[in-house]
Amino acid sequence: MARPATVEIDLAAARHNLARVRELAPRSEVLAIVKANAYGHGLTRMAGALDDADAFGVACIEEAGVLRAAGCKHRLLLLEGPFTASELADVRELDLDLVIHNADQIAMLEGAPPGACFRTWLKIDTGMHRLGFAPADVSGVHARLRALACTESEIVLMTHFANAHAPEDAMNRAQLDHFNAVRAELGEFAMNDALSAANSGATLAMPEAHFDWVRPGLMLYGISPFPERSGREDGLEPVMTVRSELISVRTIDKGETVGYGAHWRCPEAMPVGVAALGYGDGYPRAASGAPVLVKGTRTQVIGMPSMDMVTVDLRGVEAPKVGDDVVFWGGALPVEEVARHCGTIPYELVSGVRARARHVEVNGAGLR
Numbered sequence: 001m002a003r004p005a006t007v008e009i010d011l012a013a014a015r016h017n018l019a020r021v022r023e024l025a026p027r028s029e030v031l032a033i034v035k036a037n038a039y040g041h042g043l044t045r046m047a048g049a050l051d052d053a054d055a056f057g058v059a060c061i062e063e064a065g066v067l068r069a070a071g072c073k074h075r076l077l078l079l080e081g082p083f084t085a086s087e088l089a090d091v092r093e094l095d096l097d098l099v100i101h102n103a104d105q106i107a108m109l110e111g112a113p114p115g116a117c118f119r120t121w122l123k124i125d126t127g128m129h130r131l132g133f134a135p136a137d138v139s140g141v142h143a144r145l146r147a148l149a150c151t152e153s154e155i156v157l158m159t160h161f162a163n164a165h166a167p168e169d170a171m172n173r174a175q176l177d178h179f180n181a182v183r184a185e186l187g188e189f190a191m192n193d194a195l196s197a198a199n200s201g202a203t204l205a206m207p208e209a210h211f212d213w214v215r216p217g218l219m220l221y222g223i224s225p226f227p228e229r230s231g232r233e234d235g236l237e238p239v240m241t242v243r244s245e246l247i248s249v250r251t252i253d254k255g256e257t258v259g260y261g262a263h264w265r266c267p268e269a270m271p272v273g274v275a276a277l278g279y280g281d282g283y284p285r286a287a288s289g290a291p292v293l294v295k296g297t298r299t300q301v302i303g304m305p306s307m308d309m310v311t312v313d314l315r316g317v318e319a320p321k322v323g324d325d326v327v328f329w330g331g332a333l334p335v336e337e338v339a340r341h342c343g344t345i346p347y348e349l350v351s352g353v354r355a356r357a358r359h360v361e362v363n364g365a366g367l368r
């Protein structure tokens, strides 16, 4: 039998989540974010499941190339734009939209051979201070982009929220005000421009930020961007289930320790299971003590997860035996809860899942 570590991807759940985005933002087009191997869910598989989206957002040419090679015809946006001028030939070949966030990228476009036509998304830094042009520089940059014979007349003005996962935070309103002010200042020069601001948090909680394009990522995978919630509470269905099986069940004596570092000491003689999954699969060491489901019964990881294996407490599990199902997250165990236990965010857990664990699709198929 093959190693039982499995990442199950529910494509019907993904389609449901996209429909939920449409319901929340009925007047907006949807740029589905599939960077980082679709947050660990599998790039081409998710693009297939989400083919009702209007466009896809990726982080690099390589990801865009994979989608085109799989037959994807959607508009594809490079979220950080080109990294070097040498990429522009591929950008044309693959027919990609570009985020333009700094002056070097404008210079790249200005130096591109004539005849090229680029669709650009002009990124404005309204307060996150990661990528983008300061509001004061936007009118000059916008004029430079318009002057390029190689850009289409429609530019998408975009910005990104730092705190959309905290809807009450005053920073959201401030960023939105800056964005609207930039748009107003451009006046008739931005008449043809579309606007885009909302990630998952703003798609769910800030309808006034939906504009022409919403850019959901996390929520398409059925996960809530809000720290104290889970996707189901926001009307989403979790897409990923990480599971494996018990490969050993033994009784360990009272006072004995379990695993590397001897971090767990048995308070009584107790059944201890070993499941085939570890940090080599992307299940973090910080998950020591995290909840797991064994045959659907909630219990906990004991000791430290190792590279290929995790030890679990089987007290309370009815007649445990080798081959029993162990769920690490997904289904009745929200990844949001596991992430809180690990002191991280669900984005990091799902995007960290490795290809080493077997991926299986349920309820549909990806691009072929």
Ligand SMILES: *Cc1c(COP(=O)(O)O)cnc(C)c1O
Pocket (backbone or CB within 6 Å): 033, 035, 079, 160, 198, 199, 200, 201, 215, 216, 217, 218, 219, 225
């Ligand atoms: C990743 C990303 C998103 C999606 O964010 P979520 O919080 O996953 O919805 C949206 N816009 C940009 C520019 C991004 O880089």
